[in-house]
Amino acid sequence: MAKDLLFEIGLEEMPARFIRAAVEQLKERTSKWLGDSVISYDSIDSYATPRRLAVLVKGVAEKQEDVHEEVKGPSRKIALDESGNWSKAALGFARSQGVDPDQFTFRELSGTEYIYVSKSREGVETKSLLSEGLLGILHAMNFPKNMRWGSYDFKFVRPIRWMVALFGSEIIDLEIAGVKSGNVTRGHRFLGQDTVIASPGEYVEALRAQHVIADIEEREAMITSQIADLAKEQSWNIAVKEDLLEEVLFLVETPTVLFGKFEESFLNIPQEVLITSMREHQRYFPVLNTDGALLPFFVTVRNGDNRSLDLIARGNEKVLRARLSDAKFFYEEDQKLAIKDALSKLESIVFHEELGTVGDKVRRIRRNSEKLTALLGADSGTVEAVSRTAEICKFDLVTQMVYEFPELQGVMGEDYARKAGESDAVARAIFEHYQPRFAGDDVPASQVGSIVSIVDKLDTIAGCFSIGIIPTGSQDPYGLRRQAAGIVQIILEHQLEVQLSQLFELAIETHAHFHELKRSKEEMMKDLLEFFGLRVRKTLSDHCRYDVVDAVMGAGYDDVVSVVSRGNGLMEAVERPEFKTVCEAFGRVSNLASKASAVKVRSDLLHDPAEAKLYQKLTEITPEFRRQLEGKDASGALTSLSSLQEAINAFFDGVMVMTEDEQIRMNRLALLSAIDQELKQFADFGKLVWA
Numbered sequence: 001m002a003k004d005l006l007f008e009i010g011l012e013e014m015p016a017r018f019i020r021a022a023v024e025q026l027k028e029r030t031s032k033w034l035g036d037s038v039i040s041y042d043s044i045d046s047y048a049t050p051r052r053l054a055v056l057v058k059g060v061a062e063k064q065e066d067v068h069e070e071v072k073g074p075s076r077k078i079a080l081d082e083s084g085n086w087s088k089a090a091l092g093f094a095r096s097q098g099v100d101p102d103q104f105t106f107r108e109l110s111g112t113e114y115i116y117v118s119k120s121r122e123g124v125e126t127k128s129l130l131s132e133g134l135l136g137i138l139h140a141m142n143f144p145k146n147m148r149w150g151s152y153d154f155k156f157v158r159p160i161r162w163m164v165a166l167f168g169s170e171i172i173d174l175e176i177a178g179v180k181s182g183n184v185t186r187g188h189r190f191l192g193q194d195t196v197i198a199s200p201g202e203y204v205e206a207l208r209a210q211h212v213i214a215d216i217e218e219r220e221a222m223i224t225s226q227i228a229d230l231a232k233e234q235s236w237n238i239a240v241k242e243d244l245l246e247e248v249l250f251l252v253e254t255p256t257v258l259f260g261k262f263e264e265s266f267l268n269i270p271q272e273v274l275i276t277s278m279r280e281h282q283r284y285f286p287v288l289n290t291d292g293a294l295l296p297f298f299v300t301v302r303n304g305d306n307r308s309l310d311l312i313a314r315g316n317e318k319v320l321r322a323r324l325s326d327a328k329f330f331y332e333e334d335q336k337l338a339i340k341d342a343l344s345k346l347e348s349i350v351f352h353e354e355l356g357t358v359g360d361k362v363r364r365i366r367r368n369s370e371k372l373t374a375l376l377g378a379d380s381g382t383v384e385a386v387s388r389t390a391e392i393c394k395f396d397l398v399t400q401m402v403y404e405f406p407e408l409q410g411v412m413g414e415d416y417a418r419k420a421g422e423s424d425a426v427a428r429a430i431f432e433h434y435q436p437r438f439a440g441d442d443v444p445a446s447q448v449g450s451i452v453s454i455v456d457k458l459d460t461i462a463g464c465f466s467i468g469i470i471p472t473g474s475q476d477p478y479g480l481r482r483q484a485a486g487i488v489q490i491i492l493e494h495q496l497e498v499q500l501s502q503l504f505e506l507a508i509e510t511h512a513h514f515h516e517l518k519r520s521k522e523e524m525m526k527d528l529l530e531f532f533g534l535r536v537r538k539t540l541s542d543h544c545r546y547d548v549v550d551a552v553m554g555a556g557y558d559d560v561v562s563v564v565s566r567g568n569g570l571m572e573a574v575e576r577p578e579f580k581t582v583c584e585a586f587g588r589v590s591n592l593a594s595k596a597s598a599v600k601v602r603s604d605l606l607h608d609p610a611e612a613k614l615y616q617k618l619t620e621i622t623p624e625f626r627r628q629l630e631g632k633d634a635s636g637a638l639t640s641l642s643s644l645q646e647a648i649n650a651f652f653d654g655v656m657v658m659t660e661d662e663q664i665r666m667n668r669l670a671l672l673s674a675i676d677q678e679l680k681q682f683a684d685f686g687k688l689v690w691a
Helices: 016-036 088-097 127-140 200-209 216-234 242-249 264-268 271-282 309-334 339-348 358-376 380-392 400-404 411-419 424-432 447-466 480-494 500-514 521-541 546-553 560-574 579-593 609-630 634-642 645-654 662-682
Strands: 002-011 043-049 052-061 067-075 105-109 112-121 160-167 179-182 255-261 285-288 294-303 350-352
Touching (some): 002 200, 016 043, 088 112, 271 285, 271 411, 294 309, 339 380, 350 358, 358 447, 380 447, 424 447, 447 480, 447 500, 480 560, 521 560, 546 560, 560 634, 579 662, 609 662
Parallel strands (some): 160 179
Antiparallel strands (some): 043 052, 255 294, 285 294
16 A cells, blocks of 8 residues: 655745755655655655745555665685684674674675675554654755744744645654644635645645645746736737746745836836846836837736736836836936046955955956957057956946946946947947856957956956965855856857967966965966866867867867867767777877987988888978968868878888887887877877777
């Protein structure tokens, strides 16, 4: 026989951003406990609303499975002493398994005899284990933030107010923080009431009768379908952002979509401001027309039914009007602030106590931006735009709008810069220099924005490394990994001809100019290269096999564009069966090349036709190979290297490399070393793994 198990934890309203992870954790821990306890079940479902976390396990066995197992112990040689008595190792094994040595048997395995012991354990009734098991699950759960309430030492995401624990129709006896389990759950805070759950299978429908949609997917489908119906009815494009939908999903128990409107005069404020205000402050979905322009409407989700929706809409409109009025005031006041005055205020904002103010950071950005434009050979127009962008890129940080909505930094900077008469290139670059803000975000489209973005991010990374702030494990409070990945992404997107080491030199020198470094330049260069190497490796791993990544990284990754080009070229090559034989020839070269002491090949010592031909072939392909490699033509460069295969094989088939004549031997090794040097400019082919 089997029964269903229901465990519901009733709480005060939880933060929406914690709920999905919490209910997944509850499900995983319950499943693991059942597995560890050898209790079989058919399926497990989880449910969550702002006020509850629950699991419903169907078909739970009423009794643990009986356990029969054989455990292998020490070999006979170790288990018996010279007198034929049980050794300490054998007796220790017996104690660890809770058996008497008389129960030992010997069995041969791979030519060696070992001790084996057979163990059996009869399963106990499931209901006798549930109380301790569910309490253990509760105590083991963890959250980003915990609360303690009353005089209890127990901590949880929010105070527990009720618990439902049923095995079939039988209540499981639990108590935690003064709350005892029962079979009574609570309905919607305003529309429902307490209700008895007679059996676990009734849980979802019993809550539905009390205006609670416990199923997460069902609740989400209700929200999205209502939004879609409203959009179709009104001919609107309702912008549903996934993270906002996720938050709204866990703010309601019975979702009802409605809409309201606001005065068209507010549309004079930049669209991004209005959308941010609606989303961040009110959790509203903005409404757009078919061209993507904002309309004076908003969509929200009520935690309740469809009664008095007009009244609810008017209340929301009143609140939004106040929010937008604030935004309008901030926007108008900000425009009274001259850019030069805003820049002077940056001197009083601390960037980091050891790295100075934001004003100091801007000076470093400007210095390094000018150096990077020179490295890239930018034209005079770009140089001028970069200099101005670097000078004013952070001015919007002191505006009221960015103070209210930090996520609008750059957005407001672009808008205010245009209104202050800055050029389009400079205004747009102010916005772009924050890109990419997150994984999957766009990179700056312009060269001006790209240069300032790289320099800004690199300044933060190098500055943190200079004072010993280096990400470890999951700790990265300054987002250095994200910023390094952004730099790699920009370099690749724009195919920038710049080495990572050049960027590091530039940043380190500037930081040393403005403040004393706590670490040596050599240490920083090494750590920065390793740090960026992990970002480059991740980029390559998105489309290359692990061994291909190892191979091209082994040839160096200072030139990001080159290593990605080589990775793509090698990935195409390894898909061709015949390339394996090419790599075998390369491997024969590398195996002996390390024995070379001479670095120059003497043509007068090439007596055998096969070695002369190999040297001639190497001489022919080297200039073209290097040109192709420099031009990021990885496929062409690999083709040039592959053309050596026939001559390499002929050389090894016809020439004795390790001849007794020392001069001849060293010259042949030097030839192999010269070939190997060219190979290793492309990849360490020895790292490739073949099936």
